[in-house]
Amino acid sequence: MNIYIENHEFHYELENLTRIFLPNDKITVHKNAVEFEKPFIKAIRTIGNKNSELIVEVYFDDFDKSEKIIITNNIPDYENECERQFAVMIFKLLQEYTGVNPPWGILTGVRPIKLFRNLKNQIGTEETERYFKEKLLVSDKKTALSKETEKNESKIIELSKKDSFSLYVSVPFCPSRCAYCSFVSQSVEKTKHLMEPYTDLLCKEIAKTAGIATKVNLKLESVYIGGGTPTALTPTQLNKIIKAISKDFNLSDCREFTVEAGRPDTVNDEMLIMLHENGIDRISINPQTLNDTVLENIGRRHTARQSIEAFELARKHGFTHVNMDLIVGLPGDSFESFQNTLNQICNLEPESITIHTLAKKRSAELTASKLEILRKDSQTADEMMAFAQDKLKNMYIPYYLYRQSRMVGNLENIGFSKPGFESFYNIFVMDETHTILACGAGGVTKLKEFGTSRLERIFNFKYPYEYISRFDEIQNRKSGIMDFYKNIM
Numbered sequence: 001m002n003i004y005i006e007n008h009e010f011h012y013e014l015e016n017l018t019r020i021f022l023p024n025d026k027i028t029v030h031k032n033a034v035e036f037e038k039p040f041i042k043a044i045r046t047i048g049n050k051n052s053e054l055i056v057e058v059y060f061d062d063f064d065k066s067e068k069i070i071i072t073n074n075i076p077d078y079e080n081e082c083e084r085q086f087a088v089m090i091f092k093l094l095q096e097y098t099g100v101n102p103p104w105g106i107l108t109g110v111r112p113i114k115l116f117r118n119l120k121n122q123i124g125t126e127e128t129e130r131y132f133k134e135k136l137l138v139s140d141k142k143t144a145l146s147k148e149t150e151k152n153e154s155k156i157i158e159l160s161k162k163d164s165f166s167l168y169v170s171v172p173f174c175p176s177r178c179a180y181c182s183f184v185s186q187s188v189e190k191t192k193h194l195m196e197p198y199t200d201l202l203c204k205e206i207a208k209t210a211g212i213a214t215k216v217n218l219k220l221e222s223v224y225i226g227g228g229t230p231t232a233l234t235p236t237q238l239n240k241i242i243k244a245i246s247k248d249f250n251l252s253d254c255r256e257f258t259v260e261a262g263r264p265d266t267v268n269d270e271m272l273i274m275l276h277e278n279g280i281d282r283i284s285i286n287p288q289t290l291n292d293t294v295l296e297n298i299g300r301r302h303t304a305r306q307s308i309e310a311f312e313l314a315r316k317h318g319f320t321h322v323n324m325d326l327i328v329g330l331p332g333d334s335f336e337s338f339q340n341t342l343n344q345i346c347n348l349e350p351e352s353i354t355i356h357t358l359a360k361k362r363s364a365e366l367t368a369s370k371l372e373i374l375r376k377d378s379q380t381a382d383e384m385m386a387f388a389q390d391k392l393k394n395m396y397i398p399y400y401l402y403r404q405s406r407m408v409g410n411l412e413n414i415g416f417s418k419p420g421f422e423s424f425y426n427i428f429v430m431d432e433t434h435t436i437l438a439c440g441a442g443g444v445t446k447l448k449e450f451g452t453s454r455l456e457r458i459f460n461f462k463y464p465y466e467y468i469s470r471f472d473e474i475q476n477r478k479s480g481i482m483d484f485y486k487n488i489m
């Protein structure tokens, strides 16, 4: 798909919006072109003395329609309003062409709840709801969900103070690679030899980071060891990392310590005993589905039975906060099979359940038959998500929500918990409430100035082999934390 723009710079937003409808297409943006290659979307602005004319044309072989609007030049927020109007016109035309009804309207951002909160603080809850529905074309259901999630999130966000921070530690190894994985994670088979040196260097980075956090007087609120699958390490290696954290950081005010035990096939007595003895108070065991055929389709080398057994083992070892992740829209999953999965998971009564939507990797461009599949997949994922949200609302509350690009049906990832079991880390990281110090390959430290929108990032190298071979550079980059806080604390 070609997007032709003229006389404005809204290409980023318009490209993201187009991708919602055409997730598999390669999208190319052209500025001020004179020739137009089909299929295309044109978004052209002509600015007159008093008014501007915005024209959108959408052209496919079997579809050619345009929309036009005139807006006054001296309205407040003129540029943003032009961008929004272009988005609304493109949305309506692509909706008509594809037959797809994205429930989040023209919203393309990752953090709709943060947007809801920011608007609420400016114009109040009712006006924000109206704005979501009428100006951003968000469905009634998603607007209500945003309102409720924002309310639940707020109580946690208010606990964060000027000197608060959270710690993320990355362990980018997994027993095998899932077909849909978008993380930097390497299969154990290929990288087993890197695990020991990785563990040792990670402990060094933890010590260095803790030293800086102490120097700038930061207070640790939550810790999350994720990845990857941290429990893909041996219990001895993971124990070393956890011990390094508790030795080097002051955990006396820490509200939550999570370890992702994502793959049920990495959960065993020895691992759980070690985690429990270390005071880990939240673990996440992620079945994704309880359909064995679907598990095979997505390259996870465990069975549904193993997920249930891992959960039961965690209970036996005294874990009182277990999260379980599921995914809607998995290849080969049906609505009935998803219902069956969720019913079984609910019978286990985990403290929190996170429902993700499959984010598809790009495949071939959209053809008529693929458009039909896209519509069908979107509808099934939508039905699964609606079922999940309806069922979970009786026992759980929605407490955090975010979106990614190329999600099937343009839905969301949403965390539900029993009241009092919201994950602090998940909320802080999605809201960008406070600084997140990150250690390990793929980790991104996000330095946040309290009460402002200022956010600076420090990136670690992505892959374990780079992390190991260029470790000194990673250590050096940590001085950026001191520089950031020098002037503001």
Ligand code: SF4
Pocket: 173, 174, 176, 177, 178, 180, 181, 182, 183, 185, 227, 228, 229, 262, 263
């Ligand atoms: S368990 Fe998660 S991080 Fe590991 S391969 Fe699967 S999706 Fe990727």
